[in-house]
Structure formats: structure tokens, C-alpha cells
Amino acid sequence: MACSARKKPVAPATPAPATAPVAAAPVAPAPTVSFPSAPPVVYPVMLGIDVLEETGFRAVAGKKIGLLTHQAGVNRRGESTINVLRRAPQTKLVALFAPEHSLSGQVKASVNFGDEIHTPTGLPVYSLHGKNRKPTPAQLKGLDAVVIDLQDIGVRSYTFTVAMRYTMDACFAAGVEVIVLDRPNPLGGLKVDGPSLDKELMSGVGAFRVPYVHGLTIGELARIAAMMPGVLDVPESVRVKGRLTIVPMRGWRRSMRWPETGLTFVPTSPMVRDFSAVIGYAMTGLGCEYSGFKHGVGKEHPFRGLSFKGKKPEQLAADLTALKINGVGFRKINGTALDGKPASALYVEITNWDAWEPTQLSFELMRLACRYNPPNPFAALNAQETRSFNIHVGSMAWWNALKRDGAKVNLEGFRSEWARLNAVYQQNTRRYWLYQP
Known part of the structure; x- marks a missing residue:
């Protein structure tokens, strides 16, 4: 019914x-x-x-x-x-x-x-x-x-x-x-x-x-x-x-995550073809927005294979590992670029689902982009690019801090405040739940 x-x-x-x-x-x-x-x-x-x-x-x-x-x-x-x-x-x-x-x-x-x-x-x-x-x-x-x-x-x-x-x-x-x-x-x-x-x-x-x-x-x-x-x-x-x-x-x-449903995942869009891409979209989609980071190797590993021009996967892995991002690990993958040439990238793995905070990697990529491309690639965005970035991320407070402070932006403070607000959100949205844990 x-x-x-x-x-x-x-x-x-x-x-x-x-x-x-x-x-x-x-x-x-x-x-x-x-x-x-x-x-x-x-x-x-x-x-x-x-x-x-x-x-x-x-x-x-x-x-x-x-x-x-x-x-x-x-x-x-x-x-x-x-x-x-x-x-x-x-x-x-x-x-x-x-x-x-x-x-x-x-x-x-x-x-x-x-x-x-x-x-x-x-x-x-x-x-x-x-x-x-x-x-x-x-x-x-x-x-x-x-x-x-x-x-x-x-x-x-x-x-x-x-x-x-x-x-x-x-x-x-x-x-x-x-x-x-x-x-x-x-x-x-x-x-x-x-x-x-x-x-x-x-x-x-x-x-x-x-x-x-x-x-x-x-x-x-x-x-x-x-x-x-x-x-x-x-x-x-x-x-x-x-x-x-x-x-x-x-x-x-x-x-339940998707694999526990027993259902076959039908691609929802050209780049979201499976559950792996769903995870990646939540994890890197924002971080690849005007930062210089790319995701995927050719048409494979969308939102999961990270690369940055001029940086080898090994260097990228070392820099990201040093950031101690919750619940993720990294490994090098090889493939073929869209132009047919060999290419490599850094694949992002989920090592601990419970500890994983999906957007943490994206915001760390923004800070890292400011180190890789100083002084601050985001400060150079035009009005249309700025609008696109902000309507995806959703926070003008974050944008103002990122544009001002670049690699030194206080991400930890933002994440702490978001976590506090999200706990309130989860409590307040329970009244709309149709399903229990």
C-alpha cells in the first residue's frame, strides 16, 4: 500500500x-x-x-x-x-x-x-x-x-x-x-x-x-x-x-549500501556506471572542480583515479597519505588515456567505511591544489567559474576562506562545524524517515 x-x-x-x-x-x-x-x-x-x-x-x-x-x-x-x-x-x-x-x-x-x-x-x-x-x-x-x-x-x-x-x-x-x-x-x-x-x-x-x-x-x-x-x-x-x-x-x-540490496546497479549517467563510481562521486567530485586534479584514466575509473599534471602517482600518494585522510588508501593504477597513450593515476580505495568521511578528500584536494599551483588557483577563477564552484560545494563561508587563505585554510575548523551541524540535521530529519537502520 x-x-x-x-x-x-x-x-x-x-x-x-x-x-x-x-x-x-x-x-x-x-x-x-x-x-x-x-x-x-x-x-x-x-x-x-x-x-x-x-x-x-x-x-x-x-x-x-x-x-x-x-x-x-x-x-x-x-x-x-x-x-x-x-x-x-x-x-x-x-x-x-x-x-x-x-x-x-x-x-x-x-x-x-x-x-x-x-x-x-x-x-x-x-x-x-x-x-x-x-x-x-x-x-x-x-x-x-x-x-x-x-x-x-x-x-x-x-x-x-x-x-x-x-x-x-x-x-x-x-x-x-x-x-x-x-x-x-x-x-x-x-x-x-x-x-x-x-x-x-x-x-x-x-x-x-x-x-x-x-x-x-x-x-x-x-x-x-x-x-x-x-x-x-x-x-x-x-x-x-x-x-x-x-x-x-x-x-x-x-x-544497507547498494551491494547489500541484492539489486543490479543500472548506470544512472555516462560517468556513474557502477557503485564504485557512486562512492567516487561523493569523494572526489568537488575536489576536481577547478583544482587542476583530474579523475579517471581515459574512460575507466571515473571519480576514483586521481592525477595532477606534472605530479607522478607516487608523489601524489605520499602527499595524500601524509594528510591522514579518514578511511581511505591509495594505489597506483595504469591504463590508456583518451588519446591512446599509456597513462597512470592514483586509485582511491575505501579502507574503513565507518571512518570514511566522503567529502574530506575533496576539500584536502583543494588545499593541495594551492600547494601544487601557487599562490591560489581558486582566486583566479572568473565569475562564471566561481558561481559553478560555489553552487556545487554549497558554502560561501568555505569559498571566502579558501580564496583568502589558500593552502592554509582552516579545513579542520570547517569539518568540525559541519560535523556538529550534520548531527543536528540527522536528528531533525528522523521525522521524515521511511526506514529504520
């Missing part, structure tokens, strides 16, 4: 800001969460789409629906959610919506694409990463609901949660129900790390004011958007009337 969020109307209010810290207390009642009785176990985890089908498609019965999904939107047996919903009785799937990387998942990061026709079904595919970032009123006209089935990776700057939140904005404004089919956070639901997003840095790579590694599922983020004033970019009078239904997973626990 799905868990449904239906709120009573309240008196019209002044439109709320587009966001609010997650520590704010909700004023709307929490959605009722009702889990189906457990069926015979086939796989350790049943995804939201599996639970929807197992419960007879009740959440979509009698409805004309759109679907926001991508190539990783599959059930536990690997069947596309598009095909699963097309066979749902008394349900009519009439439109598809595609996030960044397109429905196929093959379009490169940050590259816009247009609307198209889904050849296998003849359905229109509306791009949410082109001239529009959210469904238009015309695209939503006649729909009873938009179903969202997106595989997120648990990192704030990965844009699928942005696509979900923007779609919720549009649907709530149009009076269209949102149905989220929940999926695992590949990093689990207990690992939280890095700075939270400053309000002024909200953008297409950050629509929730959460830590960089946020520890929530996409369904739990949807609950925050629906329940907390100021997260959605709609007037408060619209938010409280909005309809959100979450179809939760069955069998998933917060302590």
Missing part, C-alpha cells in the same frame, strides 16, 4: 521562500505511512515499483499519468518502469519526462537536449533539461498524476532530486498528484557529510538545503518538500493542498 500525503486547505498565506533549512519544524501533518504485509522474499529489497505492482497498482488505478524516469528506472528484475506501468490495469500512461542525461542516460553532464518521441511506445518525451526545467502547464494538462521513478545516488549535486523537486513545484501548482516510487540511497541512510547548501546558492545542481552527502532516499526528500514550509517554490496555500503519494520500498534498511 502506498503512503499518502493529503493536507487540509489552510487560509491563503504570503508565498514562502523557495527553501528553508531542514532543521525547521514542519507545520503540516506528516503523511500516513502504511506498509504492505510482507510477501515471500524473492530479492532482499523490493523497490517502490515492485511494491506498486505487488499491491495491484492501486496508487495509479483509474488515473491518466505521466512518468518522470530514466534508464535506471527498472524493477528488481530489470524491466523498465515504462513497460510495467503500461500493463497496469485501469491506468493510462500518456507522457514521459526525462531528467538530465535523457531517458537513455547517455547524454553528457550539463548538456541540454530537446523533446522527442519514445520510439518503442510512441509516447512523447518531454525534456526537463533543455528549455524547460519543470513540466509546463500544457504538458500537465489532463494528467491525474505524475509518477517519479529516479535512481538517485545520495549526493546533493546529482540533479535527479532537483528534477523531482521542480516537478513537484509544477504539479502542486497545477493540482496534479505526485507519486514517488522510492529507491535505495546507494550510500545507505546513515552516512551524512559535508556542508549544507546555502540558501543563496540553490540552483539546478542543488534544490534542497541538505549536506553534500545527505543520507536520505528520494522518497524521504519528497516528504521534506511536501511537509516543510518553504522548500517548494509555491505559495504556502498551494503547498498545503498538494497531493503526494510515496510508494515505499520493502526490505530496505538504512544500514
Whole structure:
């Protein structure tokens, strides 16, 4: 059975800001969460789409629906959610919506694409990463609901949660129900790390004011958007009337990383092809942003193979090892560069998951870049590069300190403060949890 969020109307209010810290207390009642009785176990985890089908498609019965999904939107047996919903009785799937990387998942990061026709079904595919970032009123006209089935990776700057939140904005404004089919956070639901997003840095790579590694599922983020004033970019009078239904997973626990789910990882984007890349994205994605560090060897080891022009892997390993970064180790790897020439890099291994703080390496790479390329490569960024750096990292306080102090920036002080704030965040977000440890 799905868990449904239906709120009573309240008196019209002044439109709320587009966001609010997650520590704010909700004023709307929490959605009722009702889990189906457990069926015979086939796989350790049943995804939201599996639970929807197992419960007879009740959440979509009698409805004309759109679907926001991508190539990783599959059930536990690997069947596309598009095909699963097309066979749902008394349900009519009439439109598809595609996030960044397109429905196929093959379009490169940050590259816009247009609307198209889904050849296998003849359905229109509306791009949410082109001239529009959210469904238009015309695209939503006649729909009873938009179903969202997106595989997120648990990192704030990965844009699928942005696509979900923007779609919720549009649907709530149009009076269209949102149905989220929940999926695992590949990093689990207990690992939280890095700075939270400053309000002024909200953008297409950050629509929730959460830590960089946020520890929530996409369904739990949807609950925050629906329940907390100021997260959605709609007037408060619209938010409280909005309809959100979450179809939760069955069998998933917060302590589970992706390998424990028993599910096959379907690539979510061209560079995130497996769980190894998910770990790397959380760990080095920020550190390779304008620092001079590169990740990968040719097309292999994305986000895990580090290199810096003019530095041998052995020197890089010595410098990084001296920093005593929690939970990681380093080893040299060889491969072939994009130009066909031999290349080598430093592979980042996780040696202690519990001790690992995903973003620590990224911020150490920023400091190290200032040593390798003095006086300070970040101080030389132009306005567009500065904006890009900041909307990914999320903290103007960090930017100001890094630009001013370079290699001498007090990272330890920042990490201590982030850890303190993240402990408060974890306590305050427990009310939105759909799953226990």
C-alpha cells in the first residue's frame, strides 16, 4: 500500500521562500505511512515499483499519468518502469519526462537536449533539461498524476532530486498528484557529510538545503518538500493542498549500501556506471572542480583515479597519505588515456567505511591544489567559474576562506562545524524517515 500525503486547505498565506533549512519544524501533518504485509522474499529489497505492482497498482488505478524516469528506472528484475506501468490495469500512461542525461542516460553532464518521441511506445518525451526545467502547464494538462521513478545516488549535486523537486513545484501548482516510487540511497541512510547548501546558492545542481552527502532516499526528500514550509517554490496555500503519494520500498534498511540490496546497479549517467563510481562521486567530485586534479584514466575509473599534471602517482600518494585522510588508501593504477597513450593515476580505495568521511578528500584536494599551483588557483577563477564552484560545494563561508587563505585554510575548523551541524540535521530529519537502520 502506498503512503499518502493529503493536507487540509489552510487560509491563503504570503508565498514562502523557495527553501528553508531542514532543521525547521514542519507545520503540516506528516503523511500516513502504511506498509504492505510482507510477501515471500524473492530479492532482499523490493523497490517502490515492485511494491506498486505487488499491491495491484492501486496508487495509479483509474488515473491518466505521466512518468518522470530514466534508464535506471527498472524493477528488481530489470524491466523498465515504462513497460510495467503500461500493463497496469485501469491506468493510462500518456507522457514521459526525462531528467538530465535523457531517458537513455547517455547524454553528457550539463548538456541540454530537446523533446522527442519514445520510439518503442510512441509516447512523447518531454525534456526537463533543455528549455524547460519543470513540466509546463500544457504538458500537465489532463494528467491525474505524475509518477517519479529516479535512481538517485545520495549526493546533493546529482540533479535527479532537483528534477523531482521542480516537478513537484509544477504539479502542486497545477493540482496534479505526485507519486514517488522510492529507491535505495546507494550510500545507505546513515552516512551524512559535508556542508549544507546555502540558501543563496540553490540552483539546478542543488534544490534542497541538505549536506553534500545527505543520507536520505528520494522518497524521504519528497516528504521534506511536501511537509516543510518553504522548500517548494509555491505559495504556502498551494503547498498545503498538494497531493503526494510515496510508494515505499520493502526490505530496505538504512544500514544497507547498494551491494547489500541484492539489486543490479543500472548506470544512472555516462560517468556513474557502477557503485564504485557512486562512492567516487561523493569523494572526489568537488575536489576536481577547478583544482587542476583530474579523475579517471581515459574512460575507466571515473571519480576514483586521481592525477595532477606534472605530479607522478607516487608523489601524489605520499602527499595524500601524509594528510591522514579518514578511511581511505591509495594505489597506483595504469591504463590508456583518451588519446591512446599509456597513462597512470592514483586509485582511491575505501579502507574503513565507518571512518570514511566522503567529502574530506575533496576539500584536502583543494588545499593541495594551492600547494601544487601557487599562490591560489581558486582566486583566479572568473565569475562564471566561481558561481559553478560555489553552487556545487554549497558554502560561501568555505569559498571566502579558501580564496583568502589558500593552502592554509582552516579545513579542520570547517569539518568540525559541519560535523556538529550534520548531527543536528540527522536528528531533525528522523521525522521524515521511511526506514529504520
